[in-house]
Amino acid sequence: QVQLVESGGGLVQAGGSLRLSCAASGRTFSSYAMGWFRQAPGKEREFVAFISQTANSKYSTDSVKGRFTISRDNAKNTVYLQMNSLKPEDTAVYYCAARAGPGAASDSSRYNYWGQGTQVTVSS
Numbered sequence: 717q718v719q720l721v722e723s724g725g726g727l728v729q730a731g732g733s734l735r736l737s738c739a740a741s742g743r744t745f746s747s748y749a750m751g752w753f754r755q756a757p758g759k760e761r762e763f764v765a766f767i768s769q770t771a772n773s774k775y776s777t778d779s780v781k782g783r784f785t786i787s788r789d790n791a792k793n794t795v796y797l798q799m800n801s802l803k804p805e806d807t808a809v810y811y812c813a814a815r816a817g818p819g820a821a822s823d824s825s826r827y828n829y830w831g832q833g834t835q836v837t838v839s840s
């Protein structure tokens with residue numbers, strides 16, 4: 717069992733930055749690949765970024781490439797999402813998720829555990 721708790725969300729002006737953190741409980745964090753997803757009001761949840769267990773593989777959706785960076789610290793049981801050059805369209809609830817098995821990085825059904833989400837609001 718893994719519990720995930722996101723933090724770091726908030727209100728920021730367009731062009732600003734935020735760093736989201738996702739702290740995981742348990743001693744097996746390093747065995748999970750991690751993902752960030754987001755859901756805007758009235759829209760479906762969408763994939764944002766993925767990082768493998770050892771951080772040797774990373775993927776992100778096209779709309780955030782060059783602006784968002786995913787990273788992890790297995791010693792701290794934490795995954796991060798550094799978000800720069802934020803845009804109003806990045807406004808959403810951001811969720812981190814943990815995946816134990818294989819599958820496409822962007823496939824939310826492959827993730828076993830989810831956090832409660834943290835709100836990110838970007839004003840224009």
